[in-house]
Amino acid sequence: MGFWLTFEKVQCWVIVFLTPTVFLVEMAVVRPDIVARYSMGSFKHALHIVLSTFSFVNVAGNMIMVIFTDTSVKRGNTQGIYCEVCKLKRPPDAWHCKTCDICIERRDHHCFFLHRCIGRQNHRYYILYLFHMAVSMLYSGYYNYLYLSAMFDNYGFLLAICRMLNPMVRMFVKHDCLGLQDTYTIFFLANVGLFVWSAALCHYHLRNVIRGLTWHESMKKKFFYKGSRLADEYWKENLISVFGTRWYWAIIWPFAKSPLQGNFKSSLKIA
Numbered sequence: 361m362g363f364w365l366t367f368e369k370v371q372c373w374v375i376v377f378l379t380p381t382v383f384l385v386e387m388a389v390v391r392p393d394i395v396a397r398y399s400m401g402s403f404k405h406a407l408h409i410v411l412s413t414f415s416f417v418n419v420a421g422n423m424i425m426v427i428f429t430d431t432s433v434k435r436g437n438t439q440g441i442y443c444e445v446c447k448l449k450r451p452p453d454a455w456h457c458k459t460c461d462i463c464i465e466r467r468d469h470h471c472f473f474l475h476r477c478i479g480r481q482n483h484r485y486y487i488l489y490l491f492h493m494a495v496s497m498l499y500s501g502y503y504n505y506l507y508l509s510a511m512f513d514n515y516g517f518l519l520a521i522c523r524m525l526n527p528m529v530r531m532f533v534k535h536d537c538l539g540l541q542d543t544y545t546i547f548f549l550a551n552v553g554l555f556v557w558s559a560a561l562c563h564y565h566l567r568n569v570i571r572g573l574t575w576h577e578s579m580k581k582k583f584f585y586k587g588s589r590l591a592d593e594y595w596k597e598n599l600i601s602v603f604g605t606r607w608y609w610a611i612i613w614p615f616a617k618s619p620l621q622g623n624f625k626s627s628l629k630i631a
């Protein structure tokens with residue numbers, strides 16, 4: 361337990377450090393090259409700077425909010441299950457997390473990458489972090505692809521892909537050290553991987569939310585619930601219980617206040 365706890369903590373801070381680093385590399389290395397190569401006008405260039413910064417602020421802001429929002433169960437519940445560790449009564453949808461060592465309000469799951477539990481209070485930031493991550497990876501991925509194919513002397517698409525996958529092969533073949541091209545190639549592969557990962561997770565968690573299920577419940581009900589209904593009849597209430605009453609601000613500004621209202625409701629019946 362001790363080793364994993366330290367590993368998770370270090371990993372979390374590496375992710376926090378890498379987020380602005382990647383943004384700065386994109387702005388300092390890729391951006392000037394693309395602007396010069398495609399003779400981008402000043403309006404389009406300025407628009408790209410605004411959109412990139414918007415994406416970065418939303419990714420970084422939501423990530424920071426996931427980490428620093430207090431998700432624990434507050435004292436004062438008179439009903440519920442008594443937690444021997446926290447010495448308080450917790451609501452039925454709250455769970456005690458062994459890693460965080462505290463009871464979490466409407467606990468969804470423990471996020472291994474950000475070393476925090478996802479519960480009622482930070483559920484919004486978590487899903488929006490994944491959403492903005494997927495959008496920014498798609499956005500930057502397109503320009504990274506242009507940047508990389510130019511680096512590969514404008515090879516054809518397939519050949520470029522083969523050369524992009526080159527480092528994967530090199531991992532198993534003895535060679536002295538990775539060159540600059542390989543470093544950018546790994547960077548691009550991570551870019552594609554992160555897009556797939558964040559888009560898939562965002563889709564999965566958002567589907568749980570509109571069905572009014574926490575991750576725990578969705579795992580339990582998976583085996584009993586027949587059919588793949590997309591949304592529950594309470595989908596609007598469920599979205600507001602995660603994104604708050606001012607959800608339209610929450611989507612575009614991670615630090616916007618958006619009071620949470622209600623709790624998960626689900627009309628799904630276990631078959």
Ligand SMILES: [Zn+2]
Nearest residue numbers: 443446456463
């Ligand atoms: Zn507890």
Ligand SMILES: [Zn+2]
Nearest residue numbers: 457460470477
């Ligand atoms: Zn936890």
